[in-house]
Amino acid sequence: xxxxxxxxxxxxxxxxxxxxPCNVLENEYVKPGKGQAFNRVKIRKLISGKVLxxxxxxxxxxxxxxxxxxxxxxxxxDGEFWHFMNNETFEQIAxxxxxxxxxxxxxxxxDNCTITLWNGSPxxxxxxxxxxLEITETDPGLKGDTAGTGGKPATLATGAVVRVxxxxxxxxxxxxxxxxxxxxxxxxx
Amino acid sequence: MSPPIGLILRLTMDHSSFWRPVATIxxxxxxxxxxxxxxxxxxxxxxxxxxxxxxSHASVTDVHLRAFxxxxxxxxxxxxxxxxxxxxxxFAMKRLLxxxxxxxxxxxxxxxxxxxxRFHNPEFTLxxxxxxxxxxxxxxxxxxxxxxxxxxxxxLDIITYQQxxxxxxxxxxxxCSISELQTRSSELGFANIAENEQDPDIxxxxxxxxxxxxxxxxxxxxxxxxFPASQAALARxxxxxxxxxxxxxxYFKGIELANGYHxxxxxxxxxxxxxxxxxxxxxxxxxxxxxxxxxxxxxxxGMPECAGVxxxxxxxxxxxLGAEHINQITAFPxxxx
Numbered sequence: 001x002x003x004x005x006x007x008x009x010x011x012x013x014x015x016x017x018x019x020x021p022c023n024v025l026e027n028e029y030v031k032p033g034k035g036q037a038f039n040r041v042k043i044r045k046l047i048s049g050k051v052l053x054x055x056x057x058x059x060x061x062x063x064x065x066x067x068x069x070x071x072x073x074x075x076x077x078d079g080e081f082w083h084f085m086n087n088e089t090f091e092q093i094a095x096x097x098x099x100x101x102x103x104x105x106x107x108x109x110x111d112n113c114t115i116t117l118w119n120g121s122p123x124x125x126x127x128x129x130x131x132x133l134e135i136t137e138t139d140p141g142l143k144g145d146t147a148g149t150g151g152k153p154a155t156l157a158t159g160a161v162v163r164v165x166x167x168x169x170x171x172x173x174x175x176x177x178x179x180x181x182x183x184x185x186x187x188x189x
Numbered sequence: 190m191s192p193p194i195g196l197i198l199r200l201t202m203d204h205s206s207f208w209r210p211v212a213t214i215x216x217x218x219x220x221x222x223x224x225x226x227x228x229x230x231x232x233x234x235x236x237x238x239x240x241x242x243x244x245s246h247a248s249v250t251d252v253h254l255r256a257f258x259x260x261x262x263x264x265x266x267x268x269x270x271x272x273x274x275x276x277x278x279x280f281a282m283k284r285l286l287x288x289x290x291x292x293x294x295x296x297x298x299x300x301x302x303x304x305x306x307r308f309h310n311p312e313f314t315l316x317x318x319x320x321x322x323x324x325x326x327x328x329x330x331x332x333x334x335x336x337x338x339x340x341x342x343x344x345l346d347i348i349t350y351q352q353x354x355x356x357x358x359x360x361x362x363x364x365c366s367i368s369e370l371q372t373r374s375s376e377l378g379f380a381n382i383a384e385n386e387q388d389p390d391i392x393x394x395x396x397x398x399x400x401x402x403x404x405x406x407x408x409x410x411x412x413x414x415x416f417p418a419s420q421a422a423l424a425r426x427x428x429x430x431x432x433x434x435x436x437x438x439x440y441f442k443g444i445e446l447a448n449g450y451h452x453x454x455x456x457x458x459x460x461x462x463x464x465x466x467x468x469x470x471x472x473x474x475x476x477x478x479x480x481x482x483x484x485x486x487x488x489x490x491g492m493p494e495c496a497g498v499x500x501x502x503x504x505x506x507x508x509x510l511g512a513e514h515i516n517q518i519t520a521f522p523x524x525x526x
Contacts, residue, residue, distance in 0.1 A: 007304055028306055028307060029303075029304040029305070029306030029307075029309060030306070030308070030398055030399075031253075031303060031309065032394055032397065032398055032438075032445055033438075033445060033448045033499070033501075034251070034253070034420065034422050034448055035253055035390070035391075035394040035397075035420065036253055036390075036391045036394045036395070037253065037303065037304075038395060038398060038399070040399075054381065055378075055379055055381075055382065055395065055399055056381065056382065057382050057386075057391070057395075058304070060382075
């Protein structure tokens with residue numbers, strides 16, 4: 001993998017830091033009138049998700065990280081791995097629990113997910129922004145409430161729990177925003 | 190061969206608003222008013238406004254500065270001569286001092302071939318002035334007066350470089366060893382730099398800009414005085430403590446605003462420092478810079494005892510207007526110059 005000098009650092013560049021692939025978020029150039037220049041760089045570690053600030057001597061270079069995003073369709077889980085397939089090449093990739101993480105609750109069969117690969121292995125799985133899931137359990141609530149005020153918890157087919165309006169019932173399919181875990185609407189039939 | 194039409198279209202689309210100034214016209218008005226205040230300040234004090242060339246046949250040896258250069262055909266010659274855009278007007282202004290100008294100031298463009306950023310544009314405006322007969326403490330008093338007039342700031346504090354490092358880094362910069370400096374830098378979160386750095390000045394500059402500078406001068410401006418002799422630049426060495434130079438910097442609200450000296454007037458020592466820079470340049474694989482012999486000749490003729498300072502006028506504007514980025518007070522920053 002190529003090395004990148006601090007003056008090539010920009011948002012989106014993937015670099016290696018402490019043995020972990022990272023995404024550059026911001027790069028600020030600081031230089032005293034007399035003396036060495038530095039770059040104050042804001043970084044997100046891609047495995048732990050931690051955001052931190054790191055200072056580099058300007059002109060120093062760091063190893064790039066072989067990180068790429070690929071869109072794959074979710075197939076199934078065997079309990080240990082989550083299997084995804086490239087719909088064009090039919091090539092399959094298995095992501096482990098660590099890579100799937102919290103997003104396991106948004107995985108719907110045949111949905112297109114973004115799989116982040118580091119050196120060819122999945123390190124993160126990002127579900128589509130919106131998924132449709134069936135409600136498996138929720139209190140019947142009040143029949144007359146159509147305004148959707150208040151709301152109630154509902155458990156979805158994947159185990160995810162979201163707040164839904166009172167009028168939505170068990171067995172219905174709803175649309176959820178996976179970025180904040182919020183109910184959007186009933187699914188269009 | 191012309192580029193594909195798609196590319197041309199994309200470029201023109203992306204740059205369609207680049208003709209517009211980045212700073213608002215209102216900011217430019219305030220900038221002009223600030224210039225007027227500064228000129229009046231010096232006129233009232235009888236300091237002479239001067240202009241010196243922006244292009245020069247020689248540049249600076251400073252290891253951390255890169256000058257822009259261009260080629261010029263002198264009349265009657267078909268030989269190309271390299272000319273440099275000044276990184277500061279220091280040498281030319283000192284030649285005037287040597288020629289008996291008395292106290293002088295200048296507001297001019299300076300150029301440094303480096304990245305741009307929140308506080309940096311490769312082309313920027315410096316306010317530089319020299320006071321004959323002053324030492325650096327007398328000059329700091331005058332800077333304080335100027336800041337109070339332009340920024341309405343409270344009187345500035347003075348802290349020594351040594352005190353500041355002991356207070357904020359728990360480290361004595363004048364006595365610590367390189368290994369102590371590396372250890373402390375690592376503890377403060379800079380292991381990636383400290384582990385491979387053998388030059389104590391680089392680590393001191395790191396801690397100064399990343400630790401000290403963030404803590405001092407938040408409420409009122411501060412003058413950091415007594416930089417280590419190894420970072421004297423063009424300042425004289427303190428008569429009472431050879432570890433320390435008569436160099437200072439002014440900081441306010443996290444901004445490095447000015448750098449000044451009780452000026453070195455001794456030509457031999459000045460030449461020695463230039464040579465030292467070039468030795469360091471060579472070891473770093475950087476080009477050696479020709480020493481400006483007009484400046485050296487002027488020093489040999491004799492420079493009056495004086496103190497001088499360079500103050501970033503753009504940064505003064507940023508502070509006066511409360512701007513977060515230098516582009517907010519610059520009509521056309523480098524991106525759309």
